[in-house]
Amino acid sequence: MDGPGHGDAALSAPTLTAREAGLVGCRQCTRVCEAADERCPRCGARLSSRDPGALQRVWAWWLAGALLFIPANTYPMLITSTVGRASEATIVGGVIELLHYGSYGVAGIVFFASVMIPVGKFVAIAYLAILVQRGHRTKPKHLLHLFEFVEWIGRWSMIDVFVVAILVALVQFDLIATINPGIAAVCFALSVVFTMLSALSFDSRAIWDRIKTLSND
Structure with missing residues (x-):
């Protein structure tokens, strides 16, 4: 059983973003790709984290x-x-x-x-x-x-x-x-x-x- 403050600690924990996880989303076809990839393997669009x-x-x-x-x-x-x-x-x-x-x-x-x-x-x-x-x-x-x-x-x-x-x-x-x-x-x-x-x-x-x-x- 979780402790009394476990739920509050989980809510306040920082969110792991895709950028921190080494991932980037293609803005053309929305596929999630590796940050090291220069182009999307599905549609060929150039990938950019920002x-x-x-x-x-x-x-x-x-x-x-x-x-x-x-x-x-x-x-x-x-x-x-x-x-x-x-x-x-x-x-x-x-x-x-x-x-x-x-x-x-x-x-x-x-x-x-x-x-x-x-x-x-x-x-x-x-x-x-x-x-x-x-x-x-x-x-x-x-x-x-x-x-x-x-x-x-x-x-x-x-x-x-x-x-x-x-x-x-x-x-x-x-x-x-x-x-x-x-x-x-x-x-x-x-x-x-x-x-x-x-x-x-x-x-x-x-x-x-x-x-x-x-x-x-």
């Missing part, structure tokens, strides 16, 4: 996406022409107009997908990158769950661009009514793509390096 340039790419794509997110919200997303009269609508302006017409559900979806999700992704990616740079005492599994969530939700940020594309394709009635995309649609699409590339550039394996450094203090 990506030394990952954080630089993360911040570069993050900054590009953040800069484009500003004009995406200040310039018009849609330009509507009705009987010779043109009107422009930004993302937030479109949400306010939907609220004015009583379409609360649609307004909530547009606001969540076009504002809340992109901003949340910027915050989450920056949070992960800063922790990996400076060290942390957060449980690695929580950070990994956050990283996986950021990767999964990234595709839903494009819903506003899809709506614009559908409206532009359907509403083309010459002088009666036409809808054209504004410059914000291009900026928003590029911002989403850049933040997705930023998340994909993040090397989640580096989370374990910083937690180990702090545990030895």
Whole structure:
């Protein structure tokens, strides 16, 4: 029978990482290989225990996406022409107009997908990158769950661009009514793509390096 403090000691014991065990995972086919191998025996991809340039790419794509997110919200997303009269609508302006017409559900979806999700992704990616740079005492599994969530939700940020594309394709009635995309649609699409590339550039394996450094203090 285990002693009274045996369970607590087991929980506080340091975790043996794959790097310490002399193993490395292939980022292409996920096979676990020997650290001495230069290439994966299954797919032939080059093996690397850590990506030394990952954080630089993360911040570069993050900054590009953040800069484009500003004009995406200040310039018009849609330009509507009705009987010779043109009107422009930004993302937030479109949400306010939907609220004015009583379409609360649609307004909530547009606001969540076009504002809340992109901003949340910027915050989450920056949070992960800063922790990996400076060290942390957060449980690695929580950070990994956050990283996986950021990767999964990234595709839903494009819903506003899809709506614009559908409206532009359907509403083309010459002088009666036409809808054209504004410059914000291009900026928003590029911002989403850049933040997705930023998340994909993040090397989640580096989370374990910083937690180990702090545990030895």
